[in-house]
Amino acid sequence: MNNQKQQKPTLSGQRFKTRKRDEKERFDPTQFQDCIVQGLTETGADLEAVAKFLDASGAKLDYRRYAETLFDILVAGGMLAPGGTLADDVMRTRVCVFAAQEDLETMQAFAQVFNKLIRRYKYLEKGFEDEVKKLLLFLKGFSESERNKLAMLTGVLLANGTLNASILNSLYNENLVKEGVSAAFAVKLFKSWINEKDINAVAASLRKVSMDNRLMELFPANKQSVEHFTKYFTEAGLKELSEYVRNQQTIGARKELQKELQEQMSRGDPFKDIILYVKEEMKKNNIPEPVVIGIVWSSVMSTVEWNKKEELVAEQAIKHLKQYSPLLAAFTTQGQSELTLLLKIQEYCYDNIHFMKAFQKIVVLFYKAEVLSEEPILKWYKDAHVAKGKSVFLEQMKKFVEWLKNAEEESESEGEEGD
Numbered sequence: 001m002n003n004q005k006q007q008k009p010t011l012s013g014q015r016f017k018t019r020k021r022d023e024k025e026r027f028d029p030t031q032f033q034d035c036i037v038q039g040l041t042e043t044g045a046d047l048e049a050v051a052k053f054l055d056a057s058g059a060k061l062d063y064r065r066y067a068e069t070l071f072d073i074l075v076a077g078g079m080l081a082p083g084g085t086l087a088d089d090v091m092r093t094r095v096c097v098f099a100a101q102e103d104l105e106t107m108q109a110f111a112q113v114f115n116k117l118i119r120r121y122k123y124l125e126k127g128f129e130d131e132v133k134k135l136l137l138f139l140k141g142f143s144e145s146e147r148n149k150l151a152m153l154t155g156v157l158l159a160n161g162t163l164n165a166s167i168l169n170s171l172y173n174e175n176l177v178k179e180g181v182s183a184a185f186a187v188k189l190f191k192s193w194i195n196e197k198d199i200n201a202v203a204a205s206l207r208k209v210s211m212d213n214r215l216m217e218l219f220p221a222n223k224q225s226v227e228h229f230t231k232y233f234t235e236a237g238l239k240e241l242s243e244y245v246r247n248q249q250t251i252g253a254r255k256e257l258q259k260e261l262q263e264q265m266s267r268g269d270p271f272k273d274i275i276l277y278v279k280e281e282m283k284k285n286n287i288p289e290p291v292v293i294g295i296v297w298s299s300v301m302s303t304v305e306w307n308k309k310e311e312l313v314a315e316q317a318i319k320h321l322k323q324y325s326p327l328l329a330a331f332t333t334q335g336q337s338e339l340t341l342l343l344k345i346q347e348y349c350y351d352n353i354h355f356m357k358a359f360q361k362i363v364v365l366f367y368k369a370e371v372l373s374e375e376p377i378l379k380w381y382k383d384a385h386v387a388k389g390k391s392v393f394l395e396q397m398k399k400f401v402e403w404l405k406n407a408e409e410e411s412e413s414e415g416e417e418g419d
Contacts, residue, residue, distance in 0.1 A: 032065075036073050039057060041095070050113055051116045055116065063121055064124075067131070073093060074113070084139070085141055097149050098146045102149055103152075115162055118162060132170075133170045139176055147181070151192070152189070165211055166209040183232060190202070191236075194240065226246050229242065229245050230245070250286070250287060253287060257281050278330075290334065290339075290340040294341075297328065297341060300321070300328065304320055306352070306354065317361070317362060318362070328371045335373075335375060338373060338376035345359065346385060346388060347386065350393075359393045360396035360400060363377065
């Protein structure tokens with residue numbers, strides 16, 4: 001018996017190994033679409049049945065691969081060609097957002113379908129966000145009614161957190177803005193969003209994605225003014241959004257004003273130039289004087305490096321503030337502005353512990369320099385002060401307030417004698 005192993009015959013030529021997992025399936029959404037459309041046709045307009053069908057189909061159909069097709073069908077009834085028109089020669093369904101009734105209640109029901117689907121198949125989240133961004137860019141290809149439905153649906157989905165506010169970036173597309181499509185769409189979107197939540201929740205979502213200061217970009221450059229925005233959205237029934245944008249603009253203007261003021265002071269610009277600039281900004285941005293005096297005070301106090309020794313800081317503060325008193329006096333022409341300044345001084349002295357003993361000296365200096373007058377000082381002392389350091393500051397001011405009251409009584413009696 002021959003123990004030697006017989007050599008196995010070999011095939012000549014090159015041999016290729018093909019693993020099953022390396023074979024790529026050809027991308028063909030047509031069959032996927034047919035399955036979804038057929039299923040939706042069978043469920044009819046019952047959106048709960050639609051949600052159940054979509055839930056069950058995810059186990060059999062490749063949602064991950066055909067997410068765009070799936071969402072195209074649910075929104076438009078079939079696959080969308082570039083530009084937003086429905087692709088030719090494909091099955092279509094009437095069970096979709098665009099074929100539904102144009103009212104908020106119906107869109108809320110459709111939002112639930114998307115919510116359930118994305119909660120069940122978490123991996124669809126990104127695909128859905130991309131789909132909505134695409135749909136917004138296609139707005140011109142849709143009818144006005146279709147745009148309205150999509151706007152209401154998007155507003156509801158933004159409110160319940162299914163979508164992130166960053167999708168609104170698509171609305172800043174130049175052509176959409178130029179033709180007024182973006183602004184009209186935004187009206188419907190914000191109405192449904194605010195209806196679901198409120199303006200504060202909407203503002204918080206916009207802030208998270210740094211879009212709270214970009215809403216005016218919904219209009220062409222020549223119409224990007226607070227006045228135009230306010231008029232447009234107020235007339236559309238969105239007064240709270242108009243007021244929010246106006247406030248945002250004012251906050252931005254205040255920050256700019258403070259920054260520029262500090263630069264002017266550090267350069268040593270003449271007070272008359274600074275006062276002129278501030279008054280122009282007040283008028284242009286509708287900033288009231290009591291707000292401005294707070295900005296001027298903060299700017300004045302931030303231009304110097306303060307001594308860390310309590311006994312020296314009061315002397316340094318008086319010298320510094322004496323120099324700037326003409327600037328401060330220019331913006332305390334109203335009693336409310338003077339009261340605002342007193343409260344700002346109180347808060348500053350409390351928050352900066354080395355200034356605790358300097359409060360009375362600053363107030364007396366401003367009284368002598370005609371930055372502050374008797375009435376606001378007496379009102380602050382009586383009931384307009386805040387809690388911060390209240391007992392310390394009231395005690396410091398006691399003698400000066402008594403002197404003011406006596407001086408006031410004397411001037412009154414002198415006036416009576418003169419009569």
